[in-house]
Amino acid sequence: MLQAHSFLWNYLWVAPNLFLLALGFLIWSRGLSRHFPAFLGFAILGALGELAVFAADVAPFVSAPNFWRVAWADLLVETLLKFLVIGEVMSKLLVPYPSISRMGRTLISGFGAVLVLLAASLAGFAHGDNPIRLISGVHLLDQTVFVIQSGLILFLFLLAAYFHLQWDRVSFGILLGLGISACEHLAIWAIIANASPSEHTRTLLDLLGMATFHICVLIWFYYLLVPEKVVRKSVVPLPENNLAMWNRELERLLQP
Amino acid sequence: MTLALFLVIAAAIALVLILGVTVSRALQLSARTPLARNIEPIDIEAFRNLVNPAENEYLQRRLPAGEFRRVQRERLRAAAAYIRVAARNAAVLVTVGQAALQAADTPTVEAAHQLVDDALLLRHNATLALLRVYFAMAWPNPALAGAPVLHGYERLSGSAMRLGRLRNPAVPVRISANL
DSSP states (O other): OOSTTSHHHHHHHHHHHHHHHHHHHHHHHTTGGGTOHHHHHIIIIIHHHHHHHHHHHHOTTSOHHHHHHHHHHHHHHHHHHHHHHHHHHHHHHHTTOHHHHHHHHHHHHHHHHHHHHHHHHHHHHOOOSOSSHHHHHHHHHHHHHHHHHHHHHHHHHHHHHHTTOOOOHHHHHHHHHHHHHHHHHHHHHHHHHHSOOOHHHHHHHHHHHHHHHHHHHHHHHHHHHSOOOOOOOOOOOOOSTTHHHHHHHHHHHHOO | OHHHHHHHHHHHHHHHHHHHHHHHHHHHHHOOSOOGGGOOOBOHHHHHHHTOHHHHHHHHHHSOHHHHHHHHHHHHHHHHHHHHHHHHHHHHHHHHHHHHTTOSSHHHHHHHHHHHHHHHHHHHHHHHHHHHHHHHHHSOOSSOSOHHHHHHHHHHHHHHHHHHHHHOTTSOOOOBTTO
């Protein structure tokens, strides 16, 4: 069961990507694609890319170097799409707040630059888990990308929490799924790229990574397709004799 | 191996923080009571006094250097306490303003927008001012960093009161003790 190419392995590789593809088409059919074009692109192209990597893995006519070339191409496309999704969510979060929008963008850009430097340094320190550069390169690039992604996503969450910014439900769900996936994958790729785990441990880590991605796809389904419960605020009756007090307060405040 | 361990710990901390934010958001959404009563009034005159450069210059002229540094640190500590309360109040007002954005009437929504904008700006200024105050505690300086916060706080009081009057004249949102 917990082996490479077992039923569970194949299910966890294929099913979340099929779900993600279906989610992409649902987003499109429900008209959400206008609001979240980058996430739509990620859902469709990311899922198709992963399915292509799976096909390259199981197809007997695809050689090992070609499989890794497909994996490289998929990783590059997926990385670009995920950064576009993060940018899209950041924009949705900050645009309604003009007073901190520019400051927020500057902070995130600065922090992003620091993360790129940090991730590059960490990649420089890594010794690589495979003598074949094509393979160790994918693992190191995975680690580098997830350092930057998880850092940026965490920063966005903390910025919103500090300023008490209101998330729209869909943006929050998208970023939550991406955040969980990025943190978990960062830990996995850090172990794979730096700690030289045994073949069995690697398989377990792969299964854990795929299972987490499956959960994240379900999170996206929940936040994108289940409508939010509307909380009704209670209306307080308005008394008649407070206007004078309010006026007095305002007059005092307006005095230089 | 050390690098892997470092990254795994960092990833775990990031995940815990993200999940923590998610839980606190869920709790906020389920809370129905308005938060205006959590606002702590601030004596804006006392704060103005603490950040008055002329006052600082006067103290510097009158007191020996060592004594001035000690007094200045005390004043900075007090100013920092005021700024922290102002920042907390601003956070509460952001929440109050955002709740009011759901109102049906346009004047309330406009006042709520203004309140949220002013409160966010104040929280931003308060954060920067706190950093400068802490920096000044290490190196006491006659020029304090409270002026932007003071200006922001005065504007915020106006926005909060406008919104409060529009929404509920029974409960004045009073965020300055000397008003």
